[in-house]
Structure formats: structure tokens, C-alpha cells
Amino acid sequence: MTKLSVNINKIATLRNARGHNRPDVLQVARDCERFGAQGITVHPRPDERHIRYQDVRDLKPLVTTEFNIEGNPTPDFIELVRAVRPEQVTLVPDAPDAITSNAGWDTIRHQEYLRGIVQEFKQMGCRVSIFLDPVEELVRAAATTGTDRIELYTEAYATGYHQDREAAVAPYREAAALAQQLGLGVNAGHDLDLDNLAFLHQQLPGLAEVSIGHALVCDALYLGLENTIQLYLRQLINN
Template sequence: MTKLSVNINKIATLRNARGHNRPDVLQAARDIERFGAEGITVHPRPDERHIRYQDVRDLKGIVTTELNVEGNPTPDFLDLVREVRPEQVTLVPDAPDAITSNAGWDTLRHQGYLRDVVGELQQLGCRVSIFLDPDLALVEAAAQTGTDRIELYTEAYARGYHANREAAVAAYRLAAARAGQLGLGVNAGHDLDLDNLAWLHQQLPELAEVSIGHALICDALYLGLENTVQLYRRQLAPRAGSSH
């Protein structure tokens, strides 16, 4: 079954708006796991505008499923990962001033650099995933870095879903299939929601994990956090006749 990892950055954004500890990010993580999520994702940025580096340290001590830490492997980020040693590190090439992740890696151009980073993180005991656009050449180059997984950047899929969902998913289907042939695990994330998640899941049998934050937290404002986590998990339930 495809796992749901909930990105709690937006919960930290709300906390930081008032400068106190409400909502409590650690308690939210505990509750999200209790409600059925199979992982917690955080993406600390250099300005700590949402998740703080100390949050990551604290979360490592309380997350009982899997902690997935996303980020650009800058020296400060790598120092944090060396200290925390999360179960998974997702490498994302975002600029410090990016509002949110907006591009995948050019694994052809940066292959040597990524190979070095991936190797070090794996020696720490972390599973490594590389954030990637659904391009076959990039998938093949990612495999040459030694990474364990790729995370398909799904903004383009989400943007095109309502106009033509078959066309929107086509490149992702090919990329996931190629990744599977190369022995890579496949994650996905960005702009996935209750409208488009089930179709992506149905079309990508290789899909191991999705990371969802913004849409899930927005839905929780109306539907409640527990109910929302379970609704998202329901979109990932195995289909009749499915092998996953």
C-alpha cells in the first residue's frame, strides 16, 4: 500500500505567526500518526519561516513511523541531517527565497555532486530520495547517483488534472515505470489533493509514498484533522485487482 507522509510545515507556519507554541507542532505530529499517517515530512528552510531546525531535532525523538526531512543539501542542512539521521532525506534544489519547491534536480548536470551527497547520507543510515521532474533522461541519471528513490514533482500533473487527467499523468506513468525498471523506489509530492490523488495512485503502481501538506492542512480546517488524514489514506487504498 502506498504510504501517506504528512508535511507539517503549515502547522509550524501558523505557530510562528504568534511566536508561541500554539498549535504545538510535536503534538500535531503525534496526532497525525495516531490518525493513520505512515510518516511525517518537514522541509526546514534557512530562514526557519515554518519548520525550525530545532523542530527537526525534537521530532526525531517522538516520530514513531518515519521522519522524512526535505531540503537543499547546503552545509547547514547536511549538518542537521548528520545530527538527526532521519529515516529518509529528500533532496530538493530550492533556492533560499523560494515560497515552495518549484523545480526538480537536473540529475545530468549535478550527477557527481548528488552521488557524493547520496553516498554520505546512506552511510548515515538514511534512505535518500531525489526530487525530480517526470523526464526519462533525468530518471536514468538519478539512478546513476545511487539514490534509493526519486520523488516525482507533481505540480504539472495537478495543474493539468481537471482539463485532461490522462494527458496530465502520462509522463508520470512513464517516469515511474522507468524508475521501477532501474530499481528505484517512487515517491510523489506537490499539489496533491483529494481530487487528484486517487487517479495518480491508480496510474502509478510503483508509487511507494506520497508527501502531502498544504492541501491536507487546508482541508482539515473544514473537515477536521483526523477525518482528513483518513480521507487521504482512503485515496491510497488498494484497488480491486491491484497488486499493490
């Protein structure tokens, strides 16, 4: 079964709006796991506008499933990973002022750089995943870096899903198949929701993990967190 990792950044955004500790990010992470999530994802950014670096440190001893830290491997990020040693590090090339992740790595142009970063994180005992657009040349280049997995950036799929879902998923299906042929695990994330998740899952056999935050938290406002997590898990059942 494909694992569901819940990104709790938006919970931290809500907390930071008032400057106190409500909602409690640590308790929400515990509850997500209790409600069935198989992982917790955080994406700290340099301005700490949602998840703070201290949150990441505080979460490490509490997360009992898989802890996934996403981010651009700046010196501060590398030091954070060295201190926390999560199960997985997902490398995302976002600029400091980016509202959200908006592109995958150019693994051809940055191949040597990524190879060094991947090796450093793997020496810390972390699985490494590279955030990637569904382009076969980029998948091939990613495989040369030593990464364990790629995470397919699914915004284009989500945008095209309601117009022509077959066309929207085609490059992802091809990229995932190639990645698996090259020995890479495949994750996916960005703009996945209760409408489009099941079809993506059906079309990508062997999909290891999805990371979902914004849509899941929005759904939880109406449906409740426990019910929402269960609904997302149902999308990941092989039918």
C-alpha cells in the same frame, strides 16, 4: 499500500505567526500518526519561516513511523541530517528565497555532486530520494547517483488534472515505470489533494509514498485533522 507522509510545515507557519507554541508542532506530529499517517515530513529552510531546525531535532525522538526531512543539501542541512539521522532524506534544489519547491533536480548537470551527497547520507543510514521532474533522461541520470528513490514533482500533474487527466499523468506513469525498471523506488509530492490523488495512485503501480502538506492542512480546517487524514488514506487504497 502507498504510505501517506504528512508534511507539517504549514502547522509551523501558523504557530510562527504568533510567536508562541500554538499549535504545538510536536503534538500535531503525534496526532497525525495516531490518526493513521505512516510518516511525518518536514522541510526546514534557512530562514526558518516555518519548521525550525530545533523542531527537527525535537521531532526525531517522537516520530514513531517514518521521519522524512526534505531540503537543499547546504552545509547546515547536512549537519542537521547528521545530528538527526532520519529514515529518509529527500533532496530538493530549492533556492533560499523560494516560497515553495518549484523544480526538480537536473540530475545530468549535477550528477557528480548528487552522487557525493547521496553517498554521504547513505553512510549515515538514511534512505535517499531525489526530487525530480518526470523526464526519462533525468530518471536515468538519477539512477547513476546511487539514490534509493526519486520523488516525482507533481505540480504539472495537478495543474493539468482537471483539463485532461490522462495527458497530465502520462509522463509520470512513464517516469515511474522507468524508475522501477532501474531499481529505484518512487515517491510523489506537490499539490496533491483529495481530487487528484486517487487517479495518480491508480496510474502509478508500486508508488511507495506520497508527501502531502498544504492541501491536507487546508482540508483539515473544514473537515478536522483526523477525518482528513482518513480521507487521504482512502485515496491510497487499491481499488
